[in-house]
Amino acid sequence: MKLFDFELAPNPRRVRMYLAEKGLQIPSVQINLRQGEQFHVAFKDENPSMIVPALALDDGTLITETMAICRYLEALHPTPPLFGSTPKEQAIVEMWSRRAELEGFMAVAEALRNSVERFKDRALPGPRNYAQIPALVERGKARAAGFLEDLEAGLAGKTWLAGEFFSVADITAYVVVEFAGWVEVQPADHQQNIERWRAAMAARPSASA
Numbered sequence: 001m002k003l004f005d006f007e008l009a010p011n012p013r014r015v016r017m018y019l020a021e022k023g024l025q026i027p028s029v030q031i032n033l034r035q036g037e038q039f040h041v042a043f044k045d046e047n048p049s050m051i052v053p054a055l056a057l058d059d060g061t062l063i064t065e066t067m068a069i070c071r072y073l074e075a076l077h078p079t080p081p082l083f084g085s086t087p088k089e090q091a092i093v094e095m096w097s098r099r100a101e102l103e104g105f106m107a108v109a110e111a112l113r114n115s116v117e118r119f120k121d122r123a124l125p126g127p128r129n130y131a132q133i134p135a136l137v138e139r140g141k142a143r144a145a146g147f148l149e150d151l152e153a154g155l156a157g158k159t160w161l162a163g164e165f166f167s168v169a170d171i172t173a174y175v176v177v178e179f180a181g182w183v184e185v186q187p188a189d190h191q192q193n194i195e196r197w198r199a200a201m202a203a204r205p206s207a208s209a
């Protein structure tokens with residue numbers, strides 16, 4: 001197994017945090033996105049989607065998408081469960097994972113990739129080029145701030161996002177909150193649930209992964 005990774009990118013960090021929580025180690029290869037290594041022919045040949053993270057299995061299968069990689073590893077290493085245990089827990093984890101990705105992660109990425117010069121004509125990752133749409137910058141920031149409001153409400157009265165157990169939803173939401181700082185969207189002072197949860201996340205050894 002081989003993990004295509006980039007230490008500065010948020011999605012691969014989600015996989016690294018997941019691995020740290022599981023106590024798993026997988027050999028990895030750094031693809032330096034800032035130096036355009038995702039466009040190198042050798043990488044494209046192995047991973048036509050040109051994104052990280054990606055997990056190459058020994059039989060030649062390539063798994064892209066952070067959650068697909070984590071689910072594969074979860075099936076191989078079910079303990080400790082990071083996708084919930086009961087049907088209800090699993091549904092709540094899925095709900096928050098999807099909300100964190102669709103409403104949080106995508107919003108921040110929209111604001112970032114439509115504003116920063118190095119993403120000119122690369123407003124979306126992957127094998128196709130898309131021009132930036134400047135009007136999406138402010139909308140992305142507003143959506144990211146909206147996600148923080150929902151996160152604050154979602155954490156009320158709970159230790160972790162899905163309840164009293166730690167899950168991949170916490171990992172994704174935590175990386176979203178950190179990533180939001182890249183576009184200067186921060187939790188507000190009154191968002192005390194986020195502050196408490198963020199401190200608890202930062203104290204976990206996986207936060208430095």
Ligand SMILES: N[C@@H](CCC(=O)N[C@@H](CS)C(=O)NCC(=O)O)C(=O)O
Nearest residue numbers: 009010011051052053065066125126
């Ligand atoms: N939906 C994918 C998104 C992966 C993604 O966007 N990866 C970024 C790094 S965080 C990337 O590879 N970017 C390549 C580029 O910007 O060309 C996932 O969840 O893994």
